[in-house]
Amino acid sequence: MPIIEVAELSKDFRKPQPTTGRLAGVRQLWAPTRMVRAVDRVGFTVDRGEMVGYLGANGAGKSTTIKMLTGIVVPTSGTVRVDGVVPWKDRKKHAHNIGVVFGQKTQLWFDLPLRVSLETIRDLYRISAVEYASRIDEFNEVLQLKDFLDTPIRSLSLGQRMRGDLAGAMLHRPQVLYLDEPTVGLDVVAKQALRDFIAEQNRAHSTTVMITTHDMDDIEQLCKRIVLIDRGRVVYDGNLSALKRRYLPFREVVITPAEGAGRTLIRAERADRLENPDGTISLRFDPEQTSAAAVIAQAISATEIADLHVNEPKLEDVVRLIYAEAAR
Numbered sequence: 586m587p588i589i590e591v592a593e594l595s596k597d598f599r600k601p602q603p604t605t606g607r608l609a610g611v612r613q614l615w616a617p618t619r620m621v622r623a624v625d626r627v628g629f630t631v632d633r634g635e636m637v638g639y640l641g642a643n644g645a646g647k648s649t650t651i652k653m654l655t656g657i658v659v660p661t662s663g664t665v666r667v668d669g670v671v672p673w674k675d676r677k678k679h680a681h682n683i684g685v686v687f688g689q690k691t692q693l694w695f696d697l698p699l700r701v702s703l704e705t706i707r708d709l710y711r712i713s714a715v716e717y718a719s720r721i722d723e724f725n726e727v728l729q730l731k732d733f734l735d736t737p738i739r740s741l742s743l744g745q746r747m748r749g750d751l752a753g754a755m756l757h758r759p760q761v762l763y764l765d766e767p768t769v770g771l772d773v774v775a776k777q778a779l780r781d782f783i784a785e786q787n788r789a790h791s792t793t794v795m796i797t798t799h800d801m802d803d804i805e806q807l808c809k810r811i812v813l814i815d816r817g818r819v820v821y822d823g824n825l826s827a828l829k830r831r832y833l834p835f836r837e838v839v840i841t842p843a844e845g846a847g848r849t850l851i852r853a854e855r856a857d858r859l860e861n862p863d864g865t866i867s868l869r870f871d872p873e874q875t876s877a878a879a880v881i882a883q884a885i886s887a888t889e890i891a892d893l894h895v896n897e898p899k900l901e902d903v904v905r906l907i908y909a910e911a912a913r
């Protein structure tokens with residue numbers, strides 16, 4: 586059953602016409618304006634407990650959509666219902682249903698220690714002391730908040746701040762969590778902690794998650810479904826693995842032969858053999874015809890090899906192909 590329902594959603598912004606030439610920066614102040622359509626008749630539904638990746642290039646309209654779903658921005662036209670509530674009309678009820686994390690901007694109070702921020706959120710949402718304590722304990726397991734609960738937000742590292750932001754967004758146990766670039770600028774360890782936390786909240790509480798990100802690993806690890814937008818319009822909505830199969834149906838085993846090995850012997854049934862410029866050999870195959878295990882077994886039984894790895898289809902490549910198709 587859908588918890589998020591979006592239909593024919595559009596947003597126009599008024600923007601100044603770009604000015605060039607002498608004193609362009611000053612003349613820009615009086616430049617005539619034009620309407621730009623940031624989101625163009627977008628429609629989709631999201632079921633309870635689903636985790637959906639909302640993807641697109643820079644300026645495609647992702648953040649504007651999320652802002653309309655969260656009620657920050659009022660659309661030019663179209664409808665949004667989140668658990669039956671129109672976000673920008675019934676803000677109070679809506680606020681109880683959703684949690685929001687913007688990677689670029691903290692939702693916490695900059696000068697207050699994290700503990701005080703979290704206690705303020707507790708009071709705003711009237712969370713009981715018992716519930717609060719048990720949720721902080723639960724969050725601690727993955728987010729390790731205890732180490733910096735008494736540090737003001739402004740003094741936290743980016744990774745700590747994001748962990749604090751996620752805790753703040755999930756404290757009132759919202760049904761829907763929106764994440765806009767949650768892992769931007771984080772190191773691999775911090776990214777993983779965030780992803781583990783999001784996956785755990787989804788598993789334990791069926792939290793519905795919508796995530797926009799430029800980090801394809803976020804999507805690969807968290808989402809089965811993606812909605813891809815291009816210039817404000819939905820160009821793909823569906824299963825991630827089906828998308829990879831459709832656009833990149835091949836996988837390959839890349840082999841580095843050992844010194845003096847019989848290179849020409851490296852081949853496998855139902856796999857195409859390609860010599861790469863770096864001296865490696867690719868055995869490219871359709872996973873419906875054979876398996877990586879069968880290809881590897883044949884290659885290593887033929888001659889001595891120094892190294893090998895399997896190249897999986899990359900979501901980045903798929904996205905590039907879809908954009909190329911949409912541009913045609």
Ligand SMILES: Nc1ncnc2c1ncn2[C@@H]1O[C@H](COP(=O)(O)OP(=O)(O)OP(=O)(O)O)[C@@H](O)[C@H]1O
Nearest residue numbers: 598599600623641642643644645646647648649650
């Ligand atoms: N407040 C605003 N006023 C004018 N134009 C805006 C405003 N907010 C967004 N836009 C424009 O709307 C379009 C979509 O922007 P949006 O921020 O939604 O894209 P995005 O997909 O989130 O991009 P990014 O990945 O770079 O964050 C862009 O052309 C942007 O310049």
